[in-house]
Amino acid sequence: MIKNFLKLIKNEFLLMLRGSIFTIVLFSLLLIASSIFSLAIRNITYDIEITIAFLWIIIFFISLIKVEKVYANDFSEAKLQQYILSPFALEIIVFIKNIMIYLNLIFVFIIFSPLILIILGVQLSYLIPINLLLILSLLSIIFISSMTASITISKNNKLSITSVLTLPLFVPILIFSMALTEIVDFQISKLYLFFIAYFLLNLAFSPLLTSFALKRLSV
Amino acid sequence: MIEIRNLSFARGNDLIFKNISLEVKHGEMMVLKGANGQGKTTLLSNILNFLDPLEGEIIYDGRVIDNAISSKYFLYIGENNFAYDELSLNDNIKYWLAVHNVNFSQEVRDKSIKFLFDELNLNKKFYQLSYGQKKKLQLLLLMLVNKPVWILDDPFNGLDNKTIEKIIILLTKKLENNGLILISSHQDVLTLEHKIFQL
Numbered sequence: 165m166i167k168n169f170l171k172l173i174k175n176e177f178l179l180m181l182r183g184s185i186f187t188i189v190l191f192s193l194l195l196i197a198s199s200i201f202s203l204a205i206r207n208i209t210y211d212i213e214i215t216i217a218f219l220w221i222i223i224f225f226i227s228l229i230k231v232e233k234v235y236a237n238d239f240s241e242a243k244l245q246q247y248i249l250s251p252f253a254l255e256i257i258v259f260i261k262n263i264m265i266y267l268n269l270i271f272v273f274i275i276f277s278p279l280i281l282i283i284l285g286v287q288l289s290y291l292i293p294i295n296l297l298l299i300l301s302l303l304s305i306i307f308i309s310s311m312t313a314s315i316t317i318s319k320n321n322k323l324s325i326t327s328v329l330t331l332p333l334f335v336p337i338l339i340f341s342m343a344l345t346e347i348v349d350f351q352i353s354k355l356y357l358f359f360i361a362y363f364l365l366n367l368a369f370s371p372l373l374t375s376f377a378l379k380r381l382s383v
Numbered sequence: 384m385i386e387i388r389n390l391s392f393a394r395g396n397d398l399i400f401k402n403i404s405l406e407v408k409h410g411e412m413m414v415l416k417g418a419n420g421q422g423k424t425t426l427l428s429n430i431l432n433f434l435d436p437l438e439g440e441i442i443y444d445g446r447v448i449d450n451a452i453s454s455k456y457f458l459y460i461g462e463n464n465f466a467y468d469e470l471s472l473n474d475n476i477k478y479w480l481a482v483h484n485v486n487f488s489q490e491v492r493d494k495s496i497k498f499l500f501d502e503l504n505l506n507k508k509f510y511q512l513s514y515g516q517k518k519k520l521q522l523l524l525l526m527l528v529n530k531p532v533w534i535l536d537d538p539f540n541g542l543d544n545k546t547i548e549k550i551i552i553l554l555t556k557k558l559e560n561n562g563l564i565l566i567s568s569h570q571d572v573l574t575l576e577h578k579i580f581q582l
Contacts, residue, residue, distance in 0.1 A: 165484055167486065168480075168481040168484045168485070168486065169481075171477060171478075171481035172478070172481045172482060175470075175474060175477065175478040175481065178470070178474060179467065179469070179470065182469045182470075240463075240465075241461075241463060242461055242462075242463035242464055242465035243465045245431070245433060245459060245461060245465070246459075246465045246479065246482060246483075247482065248431075248433065248450065248453075248454065249431070249453060249454050249457060249458070249459055249483075250454060250482045250483055250484070251454055251455070251483070251484040252482065252484065257482075379433075
C-alpha cells in the first residue's frame with residue numbers, strides 16, 4: 165500500500181509538472197495586472213497593505229482558476245469513478261492533488277516574485293517576508309479553492325452559484341496578511357501562527373467536503 | 384452473489400426504472416439489455432454505489448453495498464476514457480495500477496499488453512491512440528487488477544472482432560475462476576453462456 169501510495173505521489177508530481185505551462189500563463193497575467201495596478205495608482209501615496217491586498221486577491225483568483233482547471237480535468241466523471249473504486253480514500257487523492265497544485269503555484273510564484281515586487285514598487289527587502297507569507301497562506305487558499313472547484317465543476321450548473329459561499333473563508337487570510345504588514349512590519353511574529361492554525365482548520369474539513377461534493381455532484 | 388431487490392431510481396422528476404429485482408451468482412455473467420435511455424448505465428452506477436437508489440437495496444454476498452465493498456470487490460470499466468491524455472501509456476498504466484493498489488511484475492504486465500495489443504509503443508501519449516486502442520488500454524486493467532466482480536459498460540463498443548474474441552477469452556477465464564460479471568451491451572457478440580436482463 166505504501167509503495168503504491170508513493171508511486172501515486174510520484175505520478176501526481178509528474179502530472180503537476182506537465183501542468184506548469186498553464187501556471188506560468190496565469191502568473192504572466194499577474195504581471196500584466198500588476199503593471200496596470202501600478203500605472204493606475206502611480207500618482208497616489210499608498211501603504212504596502214494596499215499592495216499586499218491587491219496581490220493576495222489576484223493570487224486567490226489565480227489559485228481558483230488553477231484548481232478549477234486541474235479538478236475539471238482530473239475529476240472528470242470517468243476518472244472520478246476509478247478514484248472512488250480505489251482502495252485509497254478519495255479524501256487522500258484530493259489532499260495529494262491539492263498539495264501538488266500548491267507546490268506548482270508556490271514554485272512559479274517564487275520565480276516570478278522579484279519581478280512582481282519591482283513592478284508593484286515594493287522594496288526588495290520585503291521579498292523574503294512576502295514569499296514566506298504566501299508559502300503559509302497559499303495552503304489554506306488552495307484548500308478553500310478546492311471546495312469551490314468541486315461545486316463549480318459539478319454536473320448541476322444551478323449549483324455553481326453556491327460555490328461563492330466558500331469565498332468568505334478567504335477573508336481572514338486577507339485580513340491577517342494585511343495586519344501582519346501593518347503591525348510588525350513583517351517581523352517574525354506569532355501572527356504567522358494564524359496561517360498554520362487556519363490551514364490545519366481547513367485541512368480538517370476541506371478534503372472531506374471536497375470529496376463529498378465530488379462524489380455527490382459529479383458522478 | 385449480487386442481489387437487487389425492488390430497486391427504483393429517479394433523476395429529478397424522471398423515474399428511470401422501477402421495481403427491478405435480479406440475482407447474479409459467482410461464476411455467472413449477466414448482460415443488461417435495453418434501448419438507449421432505459422437506464423443500463425444508471426443501474427450499473429447504482430450497483431457500484433455511485434448513485435443512491437430511490438427505493439430498494441443492492442446486496443453483495445449478504446452485505447448492503449457501500450463504498451468499502453465496491454472499492455474492495457468491484458472493478459468497473461465504463462464507456463468514457465479515464466486515462467490521462469498528457470501521460471505516456473507506460474505512465475498511465477503505472478498510475479492507474481497504483482490507484483488500484485496493484486503491484487505487478489514487469490513480465491506479467493508485458494504479457495498482458497502483448498495479449499491485447501500484439502505490439503504497442505509504451506512511450507506514446509494516450510491522446511495519440513485510436514478510439515479502439517484507448518478502449519483496449521482501459522480493458523488492460525481487467526488483466527492486471529484482481530477483483531472478483533467485473534462491471535463493464537458497453538465493453539465491445541468500438542473494438543474489432545479480433546479484440547472482441549480476446550475479451551471473450553478473458554471473460555471465460557474470469558467465470559472459470561468463479562468471478563462474477565455484469566455487462567451492459569447493445570451488441571450480441573457473446574458466445575458464452577449468460578443470463579439476460581431486459582430493461
